Amino acid sequence: MSIIRYCGLVIFALFTVLLTSELKRDIGKLVGICAGVALLVAAIGKLVPVFTVVKQLLGETVLAGYFTTLIKALGVSLAVDFCADLCKDLGETSLAGRIELLGKAELLLLALPLVSELIKLARGLL
Numbered sequence: 001m002s003i004i005r006y007c008g009l010v011i012f013a014l015f016t017v018l019l020t021s022e023l024k025r026d027i028g029k030l031v032g033i034c035a036g037v038a039l040l041v042a043a044i045g046k047l048v049p050v051f052t053v054v055k056q057l058l059g060e061t062v063l064a065g066y067f068t069t070l071i072k073a074l075g076v077s078l079a080v081d082f083c084a085d086l087c088k089d090l091g092e093t094s095l096a097g098r099i100e101l102l103g104k105a106e107l108l109l110l111a112l113p114l115v116s117e118l119i120k121l122a123r124g125l126l
Contacts, residue, residue, distance in 0.1 A: 006039060006042060009035065009038070009039070010035065010039070013031060013032060013034075013035035016028075016031050017029075017031050017032045017035075029089070029090065032089065033086060033089075036082065036085075036086065040078075040082055043078075044078075051071055054067060055067065066114065069110055069111075069113065069114060072110055073107055073110050073111070076103055076106050076107055076110065077103065077107070079103075080099055080100060080102070080103030080106075081103075083096075083099050084096040084097075084099050084100050084103075087099065
């Protein structure tokens with residue numbers, strides 16, 4: 001049911017941005033950014049219990065390390081996506097492209113230990 005409240009917040013922010021953009025464009029962008037940050041914080045708050053339960057279920061198994069890597073990758077993806085969208089909203093598409101490239105490089109670095117484990121496993125099977 002709380003999703004209705006979040007949708008209401010987005011619609012309110014949208015109308016506020018549209019109305020203030022007519023008078024002062026900078027204030028409209030600031031309202032949009034603040035609403036976006038508030039929604040991002042709310043989304044992270046909703047995901048924390050899910051991560052806690054899954055981490056408890058995995059315990060100290062081998063999969064726990066992979067889950068940690070997966071959560072880090074999800075965090076990087078969400079942060080980069082939010083930042084790139086913010087840059088695009090402010091008209092800085094070139095800067096958005098650069099942060100997306102940096103995010104992809106970070107994801108590759110996070111995946112490197114997993115790829116290494118897969119290669120070791122493949123060698124063991126041969």
